[in-house]
Amino acid sequence: MSKLLREYDAHIDTLLTIAKRDEMYVVARWHKRDFYAAIWRNHQLDENRIGQDTGLGLYVFTKTGHVAFGSTNELSDEAILKLYTELKHAAIKNEDLGIAKAHEIYDLNPQVNLGEDSLHYQHKPLLDYELDELPKILAGLDKRAVKACPDASFNGMGNIEQDQWRIVRSDGTDVDFSIPKVRLSARATIRTDDGSAESMYRGAGNSVEDLKAALAATDDHFEAGIKQAIEQAAAPSIKGGSPAVIMDAELIGMIAHEALGHPAESDIIAGGGSVLGDDNGRFKSGVTVADAGINVTDHEEGLIHGFHPYGAFGNARERVSIVKDGKLHESISDIFSAARIGVPNKNCERSESYSAPAIPRMSNTYVHIDNHQNMVEDDSVSKAVIAQRTLQANGMFKDHPTVLYIQGMSGGSVNPAGGTFMFGTQYAYEITTDSITPYKPVSFSGDALSALKSIRFGAGEIDTSDFGFCGKNSQSAHVNSGGNALVFLEPNESLTVA
């Protein structure tokens, strides 16, 4: 039995009883969302916003597996029964028309509520948070930005989001969880006689204290980022090409997410729209996409940004090994398309609000390189210098006298059907054994199936601190991505920097 959203027990009982009488199968998702946003502009807290809403997303299945979905945020008996009745008739109409079935819903085993307090019940009333802490952090960063660059414009936002979910099914499943998220993002815009540039700084946690700890861990990045933006404003644009590249954890994580993760989603493969599916719509399990020792995984236990303990239909989400020892292994799958594409179901479906249909999505996606090299650590020098020393220590300049170091993520995209991916970067440096030359940020694009094949070595431990949002079917999902702290890619004609 769930602990959360118990105020809807009576509605749930009524809904399950009526569905049983009608020989219908229902999956009901109650979702309560609270949010707070502090908007910092022009050196002051310019606005704060608060929001509250609870709604119901409801699937109604006929015995044959024909289905309809709907939602409402008017949570009265009358409104819920009206929705149920409309959906029942739509599902029956689908059966009459002989269109799509989703009979796999009956293959799901009832799920026991996992119920761990440490992972599933971390919420508290929104007004119990110290809401004024986020503006205080932003004020401190603003002062530092102006000190580092008196002409800098500084803008930022702090957010608290709290989603509580309760998922109930006709088979007795009744699971719940809540994951609070506290997040801060800031942007300094630099103007010099040479032009303009931006520096981004951000952090995330599950509480204000968590956020402070995350920011403290990267505190020196703030001024360093402003310094890099000043350099960047005056820097030339790089000539396009396919150079040897060393990238940070954010960017190798982006390759994992965009190039491998999206094409590995089972709904895309089943629909015939993924380069990782064969002509029969099966996942190309076993195909070599990287050297031995290179792995890509999705899902991490713990309250990290993209984590959620259950799939949106209520069964426990499982870890996915997308690439294992260089070979495609498993898909980001759900019960409805796993068997169709020949992979095990991992309950990876997500729904980002009560009104959104569930679709297979990534959560936290990381590249792990076995037998990685040591990274040359030195807190007193820039990241570009650390990259240079790491390249030197691994003898990379012998075969590649010039290497492009790219750092910091600036969003990405993929075309799963053609396998083309791209992402933006925040900073770029051309590194030789005795020089480091800044360039304006570059875009990195290439072919999904060959991207990982260029990896020659990784250095440093897995960095999982990067977080962001992923868009699919008009739903924005919290995700994480990352990998070894530095990863070197040999020149490859199918990977372009411009």
Add this chain to the structure above:
Amino acid sequence: MSIQDTIEPYIRALEHDTSIIKWRLYASYAEQSTVGFSKKSVADIYQPASQQDGLSMQYAIELEGTKIAYGSINPTQTNPDDMITLAHKTAIVSPEALMLASHPKSSTLPKLIPDSGYPANLLATLLPEATRIRELLLEGDPKSIEGELQGTHRHTAYADSTGTSVQVEANRFEGSYELDGRFDVSFSTRSYDQLVPNLQKNITENLAFGKALREDIIKPAKKHLPIFLMGGGELIDKFLLNHLSGMSILTGSSRFTKEDFEAQLLVTHPSVTLSFDQTRDLHIDSFGIDSQGVMSQKYTAIQNGKLVEPICDLKSAHRLGYTARTGSNTGEAVLNNLKTFEDLSAATGTYLLAFSALGIHTQNGLLGTYSLPCAECLYFKDGKLVGPVKPVITGNFFDVLKSDTMQFVSTHREQEPMLFFETDVTFS
């Protein structure tokens, strides 16, 4: 219960609370019916037949001491007293008083519902229509199909402490399909009668493009080519319109300053004028009133290549001294006397026709540089289709904006014009 009935108790509570100086409310109730379809079926689990109904209300409340609270609630879950209590607990001292939009007494709202109204039981109507469109698409044997038909009926109500009260009702119907996971076709309208016929109109031609994209990729030797880019208005949004936002100018994140507008800085080729008309009856880009209470208007952002005015919301309009507007994107601009794709492509001869550019949102809008893979693109030489290509287009879009070749081009395939310009290109 009507949207006006929903909002009334909140209006009364705000009017009777003496601690409240000013306020505004915006409530919206939407009923939405959707049916998805794919190559395998109609209304599958990922794009099910769905009925989504939702109610929301946004408030802005000024309390004594220029303290302002902004928020959104669900009126069926938060009563008027609780909303006011929440406002008291979360209000912060603001740099200025709450802004309220001014409304000329003579202003009229555009008509957003045709005489034919909104279809009853739309969900049941959409199911056979989706089936029919899917069957037409299957005739081209594409590798994959993803599509959707959707209708939305929305009621909105705005009220504020000046006594203004506005209600708007609007239809919106949208249809789209994607072939082979490669390119999208979409159509939006206020009238249901127009939805399916317009979506069906170019299916044969689109299937032919889809087939051409499945041929072997070729690699031309060219390094600089003209390109017709569908959805290219997003580039104008990224590198130009975003910088016209009043709030971006206030916060220093725009490349322009207030002085640039006063000086009518030339930012594009003089042939470019970007005007918006949000007041046209039954036009898909029209609306009645936005959540801040700003009514639909006509305005010009760029005139003959020169900055005219920033596009300001209420707050930035007050701070910068301009009229408040509701922002638009390039796809909503009124672009008259366009060349057609047929005419310009015939005159150009050798060009790229790109159905999308990946990752425009990732580009650095301050630097102007772009580097974009066009995953779905055809190469035409001397007016004849040669084959599919995989180009990465590169350059500086600030230079493109000022070039005499950049222009908007109308096409019968899409509602939004394409963008035509010359660019550096690398083929892989």
